[in-house]
Amino acid sequence: MKQRAVSAQVRWERHTQRPLFVLAALFAVAYAVPIVRPDTSDRVEWWCETVEWGVWGAFALDYVIRLLLAERRREFVRSHWLDLCAVVLPMIQPMRLLRLVATLLLVGQRARMASQIRLTTYVGGAVIGLLMFGSLAVLSVERDAPGGNIDTLDDAVWWSFTTMTTVGYGDHAPTTGLGRVLAVGLMLSGIALLGVVTANIAAWFIARFEKDDAEERRQTAAIAELAEEVRLLRAEVSALKSVAVEGVPEQRR
Structure with a gap:
């Protein structure tokens, strides 16, 4: 059971990593357009705002699904508290500008899994x-x-x-x-x-x-082993020479 739960969470993270990076790039474009072009129309600004919160909703949904797939949910929340803060804080109206920093945090957390x-x-x-x-x-x-x-x-x-x-x-x-x-x-x-x-x-x-x-x-x-083998071979050769020298007088007799 534990292995199945862990595998499901890992599979989800692997399958959603690239789509979330693409959504983060889309968020960047939607965030940049009203700032770079302050004279843009209200309709374009509305669409950019919609895209920003749509991407934000995708990140929030991803966090909820990962939480549901985790076997030990309290441990997941404790170990991913930065993700939780990044999801919750920008939803508070005075802290909406934090969604910029929070998006970077969420993308960075997912990038660490690569x-x-x-x-x-x-x-x-x-x-x-x-x-x-x-x-x-x-x-x-x-x-x-x-x-x-x-x-x-x-x-x-x-x-x-x-x-x-x-x-x-x-x-x-x-x-x-x-x-x-x-x-x-x-x-x-x-x-x-x-x-x-x-x-x-x-x-x-x-x-x-x-x-x-x-x-x-x-x-x-390896060199030490070869040197030891050479030393042993020299000792054997010396022993054989000694035996051969001692055997010559006996043959002459």
């Missing part, structure tokens, strides 16, 4: 996603803020890049509280991604060195 061989792809995707979402989010918050200096998409992308890399030139900076919260999130995300990249590069070098050391130890052991 093979480690694809780690570089997911890290690169996370960097691009954070840059894009961070730029759009800060632009939507800061563009109409009094005294704000992030007025265009170019300024927002530049600010996101310098913030993620923790360079912070200071030529562009958020002035609103929500903009500063986004800045903190980008800085922490940039540090985390840098840590992931650094750790995996270090792990690759360590694995490489360990492989080389293992091969060197194997070759050393």
